[in-house]
Amino acid sequence: GQQVMQIPQYQHVQEGEDFTTYCNSSTTLSNIQWYKQRPGGHPVFLIQLVKSGEVKKQKRLTFQFGEAKKNSSLHITATQTTDVGTYFCAGRVVGGSQGNLIFGKGTKLSVKP
Amino acid sequence: EAGVTQFPSHSVIEKGQTVTLRCDPISGHDNLYWYRRVMGKEIKFLLHFVKESKQDESGMPNNRFLAERTGGTYSTLKVQPAELEDSGVYFCASSQVRPGEQFFGPGTRLTVL
Numbered sequence: 001g002q003q004v005m006q007i008p009q010y011q012h013v014q015e016g017e018d019f020t021t022y023c024n025s026s027t028t029l030s031n032i033q034w035y036k037q038r039p040g041g042h043p044v045f046l047i048q049l050v051k052s053g054e055v056k057k058q059k060r061l062t063f064q065f066g067e068a069k070k071n072s073s074l075h076i077t078a079t080q081t082t083d084v085g086t087y088f089c090a091g092r093v094v095g096g097s098q099g100n101l102i103f104g105k106g107t108k109l110s111v112k113p
Numbered sequence: 114e115a116g117v118t119q120f121p122s123h124s125v126i127e128k129g130q131t132v133t134l135r136c137d138p139i140s141g142h143d144n145l146y147w148y149r150r151v152m153g154k155e156i157k158f159l160l161h162f163v164k165e166s167k168q169d170e171s172g173m174p175n176n177r178f179l180a181e182r183t184g185g186t187y188s189t190l191k192v193q194p195a196e197l198e199d200s201g202v203y204f205c206a207s208s209q210v211r212p213g214e215q216f217f218g219p220g221t222r223l224t225v226l
Contacts, residue, residue, distance in 0.1 A: 004155075031212060042204060043156070045214040088156065092212065097169040099146055099161030101215070105154065 004091050006104025014112050019076040021107035023089035032065055032072045032091040033101065043088060046074075069094075079111050115139065117218035119205050125224045131193040134221045138187070138207030144168075145188050146208075146215060147180060151201040162188060174199075195225045 006023045013019050023032070031050045035043035047056055049065035049072060056063045062075045072089055086108045090101040118137045126132050138145045147159040159178070160170040164185035173180070177196070182188040192199055202222050206215040 033214070035217075042217040042219050043206075044217065048212075048214065090156075097161065097171065099144065099163075099169050100158045100171065101146075101148075102158070103148075103156040106156075 004089060004102050004104040006089055006107060008107055009105065010108050010110075012110045012112065013079050015081060016078050019079050019083070019109055020073055021087050021089075021109075022071065022073050023091070023104050024071045025091055025093075025102075027070070028094045029069050029091040030094045030096075032069075032089055034063060034072075034074055035088045035090060036085050037088065037106070038085040041085075076109075079109070081111050081113050084109060084111050117205055117207050117216050119203075119218040119221050121221060122219065123222045123224075125226065126195055127226050128197055129194045131191065132195055132223060134190045134192075134203055134205075134223070136188045136190070136205030136218060138205070139209075139216055142207035142209050142216070143185070144208040144210075144215075145182060146206045147188070147190055148204040148206065149201050150204065150220075151198075156204065159190075192223075195223075197225050199223060200225045 004025050033048045034046040037043045047063050052069050053067045054065040060077045064073045086106040088106045090103045120135045124132050143164050145162040148156050150156045158172040161168045162182045165182050179191045202220045204220045205218045208215045
């Protein structure tokens with residue numbers, strides 16, 4: 001079936017270091033969303049990317065959507081302890097159901113103060 | 114504005130029993146989604162309602178799962194009879210716009226013994 005692969009599965013960084021998580025789809029996506037889940041919490045929407053090659057920034061977070069709309073990345077500059085959590089990408093396949101989000105397995109980020 | 118609520122937060126049942134999960138979406142959100150996360154795996158789409166109609170139920174695992182949304186407000190997800198592999202966290206999400214941001218509830222952690 002359709003899959004979105006996300007790497008790495010875990011990332012441990014020292015506070016102040018950068019962090020990047022990558023998603024790759026086997027099929028072209030119409031859009032991709034990113035969510036963050038804090039420990040013990042639920043996924044919270046961060047952003048949606050729609051256009052090929054799109055780059056969006058939210059403070060220290062930079063989101064990219066690949067030219068072929070098959071991959072995406074989330075980069076955090078100078079991590080802080082508040083960045084701890086699991087980051088998920090979730091894409092919609094071109095021609096697929098509007099409601100059906102395909103999630104990656106997530107990247108669990110831990111930040112050592 | 115109240116968020117998406119789910120009840121119960123935890124449920125522990127024995128194999129063969131029935132469990133009903135409830136989701137109350139954000140008021141005014143016509144789109145309601147059910148997802149499930151089995152331990153160690155990705156969040157998987159189960160189904161999508163638009164108001165009271167099932168728009169996409171392609172992710173429902175089998176006919177032991179029954180989702181309803183009578184009146185287009187809250188939704189229930191019934192598992193009957195429950196099996197061991199049904200254990201996991203069941204998330205409900207709602208959205209105002211179909212391809213847009215989804216607001217997740219806190220989830221129901223189901224354990225089938």
